[in-house]
Amino acid sequence: MIVFKKKITFLNLIICQFIFISAYSQIQTNTAESYFNSLYKFMYTNQDSTQLYKQKLLDLSVNQNNVEQLIYTYIVSNKSTLIFNNMDELENNLKKLDSLFPVAEKEIEVFNDFHEVKNSYFHDKAVFNIKTYNYKKAKINLDKIFKYAKKTPDSLLTDSHRGLIDVSYKVMAKMYSNNKEYELAIQYLDKSIRFINSKNTDHKEYLINGVNRQKGDIYKKLKDYKKATYFTTKALNYTLKHNKSNTNQLINEVYNTVDNYLALKQYDSASYYLEQIKPLADTNIPYGFLYYKSRAKLNEALNNTESIQEDYDKALELLNRKWNGLKQVEIAETLQSYSNFLISNNQYNQALKQNAAAITHVSGKDVVNSSINQITLFKLLQQKALIAMRQNQSDSVIKNTYQATRLLDTLKPHFKNKTDKLLLIENAYSVFENGLQATYNNYKSNKKNAVNDAFFFLEKSKSTLLLEALLSVKAEKFGAIPNEIIIKEDIYKNTITNLEKQLNQKQNDVFKDQLFEVKSNYRTFLDTLENKYKDYYNLKYNAEVTTIKTVQKELKPSTAMLSFFYGNDAIYGVILDQDNTYFEKIELNQALEQQLKLFQKQISNPKTDILSLKNNAAKLYTILLAPFLDKVNQPNLIILTDGLLNYIPFESLVKDNHYLVENYAVSYINSATLLKELENKKSRKNNLLAFAPEFEGDIYNSVRSKSLQPLPHSKVEIQNINQYYKGNLLINKDASLESFKTNASDYGIIHLATHAIFNDTNPEYSYLAFGNEASDLLYTADLYNLNLNANLVTLSACESGIGNLKRGEGLLSLARGFYFSGAQSISSTLWKINDASSATLMSDFYKNLSKGQSKDLALQQAKLNFMKQNKDNALSHPYYWSAFIISGNTEPLTSTHYWLWVLAGILLLVTLGILLKKYKN
Known part of the structure; x- marks a missing residue:
C-alpha cells in the first residue's frame, strides 16, 4: 500500500457562513499537486470545475490505492459543498469518510496531522447535522472536537488546528442562535474569544471578526439594533477590506447591516450598504437572494411599493434554486416577510396564501421535526392568527391560538436557560393578546365557552418559570429520582451560582472558563436525566393549567379572583367567584400608562400631595376595578397582576373617598395554576426564625458600593413578633447569612428585617443583606438552590418586591426567588419603607x-389599625402602610402558641366543669 508521506497543512479555516478551511499542499506527484491547486482555485467560484478536479483526484487516489489522499480530497470537497450548499454531495462525502477513517486507523501508518483532519471531519458532520436540523448529533460531533482539545497540550496543536477548535465553538454558537437560545450562543462566542486570546495564532484578527459577525446577528434577533450595528458593521468593514472575495460572507453581512439600519430608520445608510452587493445579486451564489429580500424591505420602509412583490418573487426563485426543491426554513422565513408586507397593505388573502406556503416548509410528514422548524411554525401561526383577526374571523384566531399554545408547550422544555425561556415567552405575547381579543369578541356575542377560552389563555401566558420550578420539586419527589442524582444536581447548581457571584464581583477569564465548562456539563446532565427518567420529565414539564370550574370549586364563598392580562393595545381581565364569571376589556393607551406610572411614583413618596394621589387613585379604580367589582363583590380578593399592574398596590385605590383596603382583604399571585400548586404544599411547622442584622452606617460593601444604614427598629420588630410566635431570634452578628443557610429549612415562619438592594442590570443579583460585607449577601440566585419548608416568609426590607419586569412572569424579584426555594406565601414590599412604621405593621x-x-x-x-392610629398625622399617607403586600397561599397558620394556650384554657374549664358536676352529684 502506498503511504502518503508528505502532508497537507491546514493554514486557514474558511467555510460558508461560519466555517472555513483552505490549505496548500505538497503532494507526492506533480499531477496530484496540480489537481489540488485547481480544486482550491475554484472552490469558491465554480462548482462544476470543483467537481471536475475532485473526480480527477479521486480516480488518481483509487489507482494509487492512496487512502490518505482520498481522505484529503473528500475533506477539501466538503468545504466546497458547503459554499455551494450542495447537501447531497456533502452527505455522500461524509459516508465515504465514515468508511475511510477506520481503514486509515487500522491498515496504514497514521499520517502526522491525522487528528486535525479527523476533527475537520467531525466538524463537517456537525455542519451537515445543523443544516438538516439534527442538533443532537451536531452537538455530539462538536463535543468530540472539544474533548480532544481538552486532553491535548497546546504545544501539540498546529495553528490551523487551533483555528478548527475555535470555529467549532462558533458552530455551536450558530446552532444555539438558530435555536433561539441566545444566551447560550453568546456564552460559546465569549468562549471563542478567550480561546483565541489564549493561543499564539497568526490569524487572531480574522478569528475575532468571526465572533463580531455572529454577535451582530444575535443582537439583531434580540432587537438590540444599536449593539447589532456595532458588531455587524465592524465585521463588514473587515470583510470589505480583507476578504471581499468571500461573496457569501459579504452578502450575508450586508443583509444584516441593512436590516439593522432599517430598524434604526437610518435609510441612507441602509441604501449605501445595499449598493455594495448589487453586483452579486444575480450571480450563482447561495446568498444572492438576500439582495432582493433586503431591497424589498428597504423599499417597504420608504413606501416605494412598486417593485416589492417582484423582489420577493425573485428572492424566492433564487432560494428554490439554492435548495433544489427541498423544504427549508430559509424559504419559510422569506415567505413570512412577504406575507407581512401583504398584511401591511391589507392584502389578506394573498398574505394568507404566502403564510400557508411557508407553513408547508416547516411542518408536515416530509419535514424534519426540529426545534428551529417548530419555532418558525410558531411565528407563522402568530401571523396566521393576525390575518384572521384582521378579517374578523374570531373562531379561526382562537383555533390558531390553541395550536400555537400547544406548540409553545413542546418548545419550552427545550430551553434550559431561564433568560432564553423568558424571551421565548415574551415574544409569544402577541399570540395570547390576539386570542384574548377573539374570545372577547365571542364573549360579547354570547358564544359558549368564550370566557373559558379567555381564562385558558390568561393562565398560559403567566408564570411559566416559577410554576416549572415548583413542578420540578414535585418531579424530584415523585419521579423516582435516586437521591445521589438529586445531590449531583444540587452540586451543579451551587457551583454555577458561586462562580457567577464571583464573576459579578470581579471579571476573571479563569472563572469564565470554569463556569462555561460547568454549565456545559450541567446541560448534558439534565438531558441525560430527562431522557432516563420519563416520569420526572412528564411531571416537571406538565403543561396543564387549571380551569375556571376547578378554581370556582376551590374558592371560598367570600373570595373572588381577578386575573389580568396587560397587552400592547388592551388590558383584559376575568373575574370569578364560586357562582359567576365575567370577562372585560380595558382600552390601553399612553394616557393610562402615564397615569399608572404617576400613581406608582406618587404612592412611593411620602411627600406627595395626598389629595392629588387620592384623585388619581379614584380614576384608576374607575378604570381598572369598577368594571369587575360592580359585577362580583366579595370581601376577599385575589389579584393576578400583569405588566405595569405589578407595581400597583390595589388596596390603595379609592372608591367614594375610601381606600379599597377598607372593604377588601387583597392578596396577589402570578397565576391560578401556581396558586393551586402552592396550596398543595403544606407545612405543619409554625416556629419562627427571625433576623435583625446589624449595620454600621457609612460602610460600603465591595459589590455595589451601597451604603447600608442602621435599622434602629428592626430588633424591636422581631421582639414584638416573638410575643405571638416562639422561635429563634437572631440579632446583630448572630443574624448572619451562614445562620440563615444553616437553619432556614427547619422553620415554618421566616422573618427578615433587613436591607434589600435591587440590581437593575441583573435582577438575579439583587440581594438581602445580613451585614455590610460582600460575604453577608443573599442573592436572588442563591435562593434557587435553597430548600425551604416555610409557610410564610416576610421580607420586611426595602424594595423586596420590586424587580425587573418580564411579561408573563411578574416581578423577577427577591420575593419571587423565595417561591423558587419553597415558600408557600410571601409578605414583601413594593418600595423603600419606613423602618418604624414597618415595626408597627408587622407586630399587628x-x-x-x-x-x-x-x-x-x-x-x-x-x-x-395603623390607619386608625395615625388618621390625624402624616403617617396616614398610604406610603407608610400600602407597601406591604401578601402573595401566595393565604390560608391561616394552622397552629400558634397563642391558640394553644386558649385551647388549653378551654380544656381546663371543661375539665373543671365535669369534675365540679361529679362532685355535686
Whole structure:
C-alpha cells in the first residue's frame, strides 16, 4: 500500500457562513499537486470545475490505492459543498469518510496531522447535522472536537488546528442562535474569544471578526439594533477590506447591516450598504437572494411599493434554486416577510396564501421535526392568527391560538436557560393578546365557552418559570429520582451560582472558563436525566393549567379572583367567584400608562400631595376595578397582576373617598395554576426564625458600593413578633447569612428585617443583606438552590418586591426567588419603607395571624389599625402602610402558641366543669 508521506497543512479555516478551511499542499506527484491547486482555485467560484478536479483526484487516489489522499480530497470537497450548499454531495462525502477513517486507523501508518483532519471531519458532520436540523448529533460531533482539545497540550496543536477548535465553538454558537437560545450562543462566542486570546495564532484578527459577525446577528434577533450595528458593521468593514472575495460572507453581512439600519430608520445608510452587493445579486451564489429580500424591505420602509412583490418573487426563485426543491426554513422565513408586507397593505388573502406556503416548509410528514422548524411554525401561526383577526374571523384566531399554545408547550422544555425561556415567552405575547381579543369578541356575542377560552389563555401566558420550578420539586419527589442524582444536581447548581457571584464581583477569564465548562456539563446532565427518567420529565414539564370550574370549586364563598392580562393595545381581565364569571376589556393607551406610572411614583413618596394621589387613585379604580367589582363583590380578593399592574398596590385605590383596603382583604399571585400548586404544599411547622442584622452606617460593601444604614427598629420588630410566635431570634452578628443557610429549612415562619438592594442590570443579583460585607449577601440566585419548608416568609426590607419586569412572569424579584426555594406565601414590599412604621405593621400582622386569621385578612386588619392610629398625622399617607403586600397561599397558620394556650384554657374549664358536676352529684 502506498503511504502518503508528505502532508497537507491546514493554514486557514474558511467555510460558508461560519466555517472555513483552505490549505496548500505538497503532494507526492506533480499531477496530484496540480489537481489540488485547481480544486482550491475554484472552490469558491465554480462548482462544476470543483467537481471536475475532485473526480480527477479521486480516480488518481483509487489507482494509487492512496487512502490518505482520498481522505484529503473528500475533506477539501466538503468545504466546497458547503459554499455551494450542495447537501447531497456533502452527505455522500461524509459516508465515504465514515468508511475511510477506520481503514486509515487500522491498515496504514497514521499520517502526522491525522487528528486535525479527523476533527475537520467531525466538524463537517456537525455542519451537515445543523443544516438538516439534527442538533443532537451536531452537538455530539462538536463535543468530540472539544474533548480532544481538552486532553491535548497546546504545544501539540498546529495553528490551523487551533483555528478548527475555535470555529467549532462558533458552530455551536450558530446552532444555539438558530435555536433561539441566545444566551447560550453568546456564552460559546465569549468562549471563542478567550480561546483565541489564549493561543499564539497568526490569524487572531480574522478569528475575532468571526465572533463580531455572529454577535451582530444575535443582537439583531434580540432587537438590540444599536449593539447589532456595532458588531455587524465592524465585521463588514473587515470583510470589505480583507476578504471581499468571500461573496457569501459579504452578502450575508450586508443583509444584516441593512436590516439593522432599517430598524434604526437610518435609510441612507441602509441604501449605501445595499449598493455594495448589487453586483452579486444575480450571480450563482447561495446568498444572492438576500439582495432582493433586503431591497424589498428597504423599499417597504420608504413606501416605494412598486417593485416589492417582484423582489420577493425573485428572492424566492433564487432560494428554490439554492435548495433544489427541498423544504427549508430559509424559504419559510422569506415567505413570512412577504406575507407581512401583504398584511401591511391589507392584502389578506394573498398574505394568507404566502403564510400557508411557508407553513408547508416547516411542518408536515416530509419535514424534519426540529426545534428551529417548530419555532418558525410558531411565528407563522402568530401571523396566521393576525390575518384572521384582521378579517374578523374570531373562531379561526382562537383555533390558531390553541395550536400555537400547544406548540409553545413542546418548545419550552427545550430551553434550559431561564433568560432564553423568558424571551421565548415574551415574544409569544402577541399570540395570547390576539386570542384574548377573539374570545372577547365571542364573549360579547354570547358564544359558549368564550370566557373559558379567555381564562385558558390568561393562565398560559403567566408564570411559566416559577410554576416549572415548583413542578420540578414535585418531579424530584415523585419521579423516582435516586437521591445521589438529586445531590449531583444540587452540586451543579451551587457551583454555577458561586462562580457567577464571583464573576459579578470581579471579571476573571479563569472563572469564565470554569463556569462555561460547568454549565456545559450541567446541560448534558439534565438531558441525560430527562431522557432516563420519563416520569420526572412528564411531571416537571406538565403543561396543564387549571380551569375556571376547578378554581370556582376551590374558592371560598367570600373570595373572588381577578386575573389580568396587560397587552400592547388592551388590558383584559376575568373575574370569578364560586357562582359567576365575567370577562372585560380595558382600552390601553399612553394616557393610562402615564397615569399608572404617576400613581406608582406618587404612592412611593411620602411627600406627595395626598389629595392629588387620592384623585388619581379614584380614576384608576374607575378604570381598572369598577368594571369587575360592580359585577362580583366579595370581601376577599385575589389579584393576578400583569405588566405595569405589578407595581400597583390595589388596596390603595379609592372608591367614594375610601381606600379599597377598607372593604377588601387583597392578596396577589402570578397565576391560578401556581396558586393551586402552592396550596398543595403544606407545612405543619409554625416556629419562627427571625433576623435583625446589624449595620454600621457609612460602610460600603465591595459589590455595589451601597451604603447600608442602621435599622434602629428592626430588633424591636422581631421582639414584638416573638410575643405571638416562639422561635429563634437572631440579632446583630448572630443574624448572619451562614445562620440563615444553616437553619432556614427547619422553620415554618421566616422573618427578615433587613436591607434589600435591587440590581437593575441583573435582577438575579439583587440581594438581602445580613451585614455590610460582600460575604453577608443573599442573592436572588442563591435562593434557587435553597430548600425551604416555610409557610410564610416576610421580607420586611426595602424594595423586596420590586424587580425587573418580564411579561408573563411578574416581578423577577427577591420575593419571587423565595417561591423558587419553597415558600408557600410571601409578605414583601413594593418600595423603600419606613423602618418604624414597618415595626408597627408587622407586630399587628403577626398578632392577627396568631388569632387564626388568614394572611390576607391579618394584613388588612394590621393596615386598618395603623390607619386608625395615625388618621390625624402624616403617617396616614398610604406610603407608610400600602407597601406591604401578601402573595401566595393565604390560608391561616394552622397552629400558634397563642391558640394553644386558649385551647388549653378551654380544656381546663371543661375539665373543671365535669369534675365540679361529679362532685355535686
